[in-house]
Every structure is written in C-alpha cells, then in structure tokens.
Amino acid sequence: MQPTAVVFDIGNVLIEWQPERFFDSVIGETRRKEMFAAVDLHAMNDLVDSGEHFTDTIYSTADANPAWRDEIRLWHDRWIEMASPIIPHSLRLMKALQANGIPVFSLTNFGIQSYDLAANHYPFLREFDRDFISGHMGMIKPDPNIYATLEAKSGVAPENLIFADDRPDNIAAAAARGWHTHLFTDPAGWAARLVSEGLLSQEEAA
Structure with a gap:
C-alpha cells in the first residue's frame, strides 16, 4: 500500500547530531574518548529526551563527575554546536x-x-x-x-x-x-x- x-x-x-565530533574539535579526540569512557553521556542525553529537564540533568551529571565538570557542561552550554x-x-x-x-x-x-x-x-x-x-x-x-x-x-x-x-x-x-x-x-x-x-x-x- x-x-x-x-x-x-x-x-x-x-x-x-555528532557530539563526538564536537568534543574532538574542542578537547581533542584522546580526551574525548577518555570522557565518554568515564561518563555515559548518551545515557544522560536519553534522560533529557525522556522529558527530564535539560539544564538540571546535564549540570547534575557534570557536578557528579568533577574531573569532567567543565567539559560535560558544554553539552548544555554549546549544545546548538553539536546539533548542526x-x-x-x-x-x-x-x-x-x-x-x-x-x-x-x-x-x-x-x-x-x-x-x-x-x-x-x-x-x-x-x-x-x-x-x-x-x-x-x-x-x-x-x-x-x-x-x-x-x-x-x-x-x-x-x-x-x-x-x-x-x-x-x-x-x-x-x-x-x-x-x-x-x-x-x-x-x-x-x-x-x-x-x-x-x-x-x-x-x-x-
């Protein structure tokens, strides 16, 4: 039919939609791989996609991972650069x-x-x-x-x-x-x- x-x-x-590409350009491929191995950022994003608050979810994940706090906040603060x-x-x-x-x-x-x-x-x-x-x-x-x-x-x-x-x-x-x-x-x-x-x-x- x-x-x-x-x-x-x-x-x-x-x-x-290429978050890895964005982070490669900002912090380099090696550090990006380390961060993505340490923190499940795609699972974090699934929470946002399921209806949890964009800012609260990303910032709380950043605060829970102080070694990567500033980098994780970029997922929020420079989000439109990832979605482009x-x-x-x-x-x-x-x-x-x-x-x-x-x-x-x-x-x-x-x-x-x-x-x-x-x-x-x-x-x-x-x-x-x-x-x-x-x-x-x-x-x-x-x-x-x-x-x-x-x-x-x-x-x-x-x-x-x-x-x-x-x-x-x-x-x-x-x-x-x-x-x-x-x-x-x-x-x-x-x-x-x-x-x-x-x-x-x-x-x-x-």
Whole structure:
C-alpha cells in the first residue's frame, strides 16, 4: 500500500547530531574518548529526551563527575554546536512533500527545552504537520508505544506511513508495526526512496 504520510527523524536526518565530533574539535579526540569512557553521556542525553529537564540533568551529571565538570557542561552550554548543521537536501525534501499536500510528521528523540532551543535556531522545526517529540511524550524510540501513539494521534494506519531514521533499532521497531521504513544514510538515498514510492518526482526530489 502506498504511503500517505511521511515521518522524519530529526537528528542525522534533518540536522547533523555528532557530539563526538564536537568534543574532538574542542578537547581533542584522546580526551574525548577518555570522557565518554568515564561518563555515559548518551545515557544522560536519553534522560533529557525522556522529558527530564535539560539544564538540571546535564549540570547534575557534570557536578557528579568533577574531573569532567567543565567539559560535560558544554553539552548544555554549546549544545546548538553539536546539533548542526542542517542537512539542506533533507529539508528540501520535507518542503517538497508538504508542497504536494503530503502530511509530514516528526518522530524524534528530543528533550523539551532542547527542542525549543533548536526550534529558535532552526524555524523549520515548527513547520511539521504534526510533532511527536519524545520529551513531551515521556518515552523514546525504539519503545513500541511511541510508534503506537503516533498512529493513534495522527489517525494514519501503519501501512500508510513511511519513516526515515538513521538508527537500525528505531527502523526495526517501526517495521515491526507494519510501517514502510528507510534507513537513512544520506539524503540522496532518501530522495530516491520517496521517488520510488510515488511521493515526489525526480525534479521535486532534487
């Protein structure tokens, strides 16, 4: 069945999200590896994405790890530098789909306050037809309930959804519910998939 609505992940689909790259540029690869081995920063970020307060969570983690306190605070204080830059071709695809009258939803692991920060910097984040933001939902991908909630609130059946995400576990969870899925590696591949699904022409997907 042809999809009738398109679901975008945000990190590494519409905006690059590379914390390791950021810290390599600031403190060097060797110290970054030491820090990430000593402190589970991605687990810290999962707490934010689950709805815990952005500043409080990161600052409390920093205070609990005094050897890395200043560096961990950068996750908050220079966060927008980690969540950058925009992936321009992906953004063009989003706008081309909407120009064709195809609903476009977000489904993203993102904190409440950090999403507001990002949306102030990237106004297109306020332009989805429906937003499904993990921090507001109190659950993160790949929890099956987050996909079920999108289905229920959007009113779109699983077989009518197509979802792009850069993480295989998130894709597998959506596929298990009957969604069409695309493992995002680059915007050209996503563009080709949207063309093959009949949602965009070659020209619209360029």
